[in-house]
Amino acid sequence: MSKRKIAVVESTPAPDRDNRPPVEAIRAAAFQQFAERGYPVVTVRDIMKACGLTQGALYNHFKSKDELLHDIIASTQAELERVCQQAVSGAGSDPRAKLAAFVRAYVMRHCRLRIEALVANREISWLDAERVRDIRRSRRAIRDIVVGILTEGLEKGVLDPPQVDGRRDLKALAMAMLDQWTNVSMWYTPGGRMSEEQMARLYVDMALRAAGAKA
Amino acid sequence: MSKRKIAVVESTPAPDRDNRPPVEAIRAAAFQQFAERGYPVVTVRDIMKACGLTQGALYNHFKSKDELLHDIIASTQAELERVCQQAVSGAGSDPRAKLAAFVRAYVMRHCRLRIEALVANREISWLDAERVRDIRRSRRAIRDIVVGILTEGLEKGVLDPPQVDGRRDLKALAMAMLDQWTNVSMWYTPGGRMSEEQMARLYVDMALRAAGAKA
């Protein structure tokens, strides 16, 4: 008497992984689950069930649940940094145009890939100190792009950023603005009143006003 | 032979609860822990150890860990709503002054009570749907104050908010600005380069610019 299952029972119905390789299916399912419910309360069983596999199979592709989180955050962050650099470098030499191009690229990305952005920005804290470091480094790099634009605009006299007590704190300003652009991913919804395009225009307008762009 | 402890050993050294009643000590410890590490990973044992008690004692003051979270979030949120209303009502009739007063009060509060604000804004999602509802209602109420100010300023001709495609979406603008002011609590640090006062001035300036305040 064989222990084999009778062949009539289909081996795996594969509920949610279309035809992607398993690693990609796991990544996608993890993004979705982490975004909806948060890293600590999503279990390995949840993720694997969502892509039609069982718990143990995760460990054929990732060393641990932590490594899975780091993998998806790091790749998202690296891609974001690339997008930001590219947007600025292709925007000519006017700091106002650079700022507009940056904001546009940043906001549109956070609308289009809002799930990825949500996870990358909200769940870092669960990574151990080692892994969190290069993510923070990348964030600082992005912030410094903005600081650079503001500095250049101030020197060329085409931007007039706010000052407190007669001093301009461009780093604080850059952080405040970036916070705002990042949080787009927390309340933008694809089918809502505003399109990605309109979101981008709104935020570009606000950024130019906040930075005091001369007409 | 008595089972009583010898009186030389102090009964409870009370590590972190000064002379406050236990309920307040628990609230304070919970705020601190939730802010630093997040609701799902903070255990009841952690909280109670932080105020010199043991696990079981929590349930003399709160029905569950969930109720504790709701208690501290709801009280913080209610107080915030009150502060916002008060700031606006005491600022005269000029919408620009109202906006400035609102931003000033909102930002300074998020600097001074940053731990409470952090928890109230980041950990809502762990509450069950029932409890989360009145928190969201309060948030909408606060947003509507801002929408009201912008609307009035537009009608009186002293504000000129950004428009996309010829239309002004004041609700979206209000949400975008509120996001920014709320996030102050995520990166402001008490001993840092900027004081609460300076933070408030920076954000008031940015808000007036973004809303297009006429000189």
Place this chain on the structure above:
DNA sequence: CGGCAAAGTGAACAGGCGTTCAGGCGGGGA
């Protein structure tokens, strides 16, 4: 067709979780 490596299964493990509960404790009123 035989066999081998990669990939998936699901029971098992140790540890930690929120919550409960029988009992110890001490200060205030009779």
Place this chain on the structure above:
DNA sequence: TCCCCGCCTGAACGCCTGTTCACTTTGCCG
């Protein structure tokens, strides 16, 4: 003085977690 009651303790409960592992299944190569 005694007793009572609110507060606290810490062991215990059932459940769930990330991870491992022996085993089965699958698909490819010769």
